[in-house]
Amino acid sequence: MSETEIQRDQRNAKRRERYANRTKEEKQLKTERRKALRLNYKNVINHQQRETRELKRDKINENRRFLRYENIESANHYLRLYCEENREAVNEQHRSYRYKNIPYVNEQQRAYYCQNIETINTRRSKRRADNTISANDQQRPVRSAKRNRYVETHYSGLSKNVDESLINEQYC
Incomplete structure (x- = not known):
C-alpha cells in the first residue's frame, strides 16, 4: 500500500470512530439546529x-398615480381647449x-x-279633479281646527252644565 492510501484509511477509521461515538441524541440536536x-x-x-416587494410596489403605484x-x-x-374652440x-x-x-x-x-x-281634455280634467281632491284632503285638518276654535268661542258664554265635548263633536 502506498502512503496516501494508508493516510486515507487512517482518516476513514477516525471518521468511523467519531461516527460510532456519536449518540442518537446528538444527531437529533444537530438536525434540529440545522x-x-x-x-x-x-x-x-x-x-x-x-x-423589497412592498417598496417596489409602492414606487410603481406612486408612479402610476402620477402618470x-x-x-x-x-x-x-x-x-377644455377643444370645447372652447368649438363652443x-x-x-x-x-x-x-x-x-x-x-x-x-x-x-x-x-x-x-x-x-x-x-284625450288631452280628459287627462286635464282628471288631473284637475285629482288636484282638487288632494288639496281638499290637505286643507281638511286646517278647516276643522278653525271650526273647533269657532265652536269654543261661540259657546263660551253658555252655562257650565253643558258638556263642551258634545258641542265639539256635533260641529266637527
Whole structure:
C-alpha cells in the first residue's frame, strides 16, 4: 500500500470512530439546529423579499398615480381647449337647427293637439279633479281646527252644565 492510501484509511477509521461515538441524541440536536437555522434563513429571506416587494410596489403605484394624474390633466386640458374652440360653432349649429325646425315642430305639435284633443281634455280634467281632491284632503285638518276654535268661542258664554265635548263633536 502506498502512503496516501494508508493516510486515507487512517482518516476513514477516525471518521468511523467519531461516527460510532456519536449518540442518537446528538444527531437529533444537530438536525434540529440545522432545521432551525434553515427556517431562520428562510424567514429572513422571505422578510427581505417582502420588504423589497412592498417598496417596489409602492414606487410603481406612486408612479402610476402620477402618470394617471398627468394624463387626466392633459386630457382635460385638451378637452377644455377643444370645447372652447368649438363652443361657438356648436352653439351656432344648434341655433340654426332650432330656427330651421321651429315651423316643423310647431306644425307637429298642432297636428298632435288636433288629433288628440279629446284625450288631452280628459287627462286635464282628471288631473284637475285629482288636484282638487288632494288639496281638499290637505286643507281638511286646517278647516276643522278653525271650526273647533269657532265652536269654543261661540259657546263660551253658555252655562257650565253643558258638556263642551258634545258641542265639539256635533260641529266637527
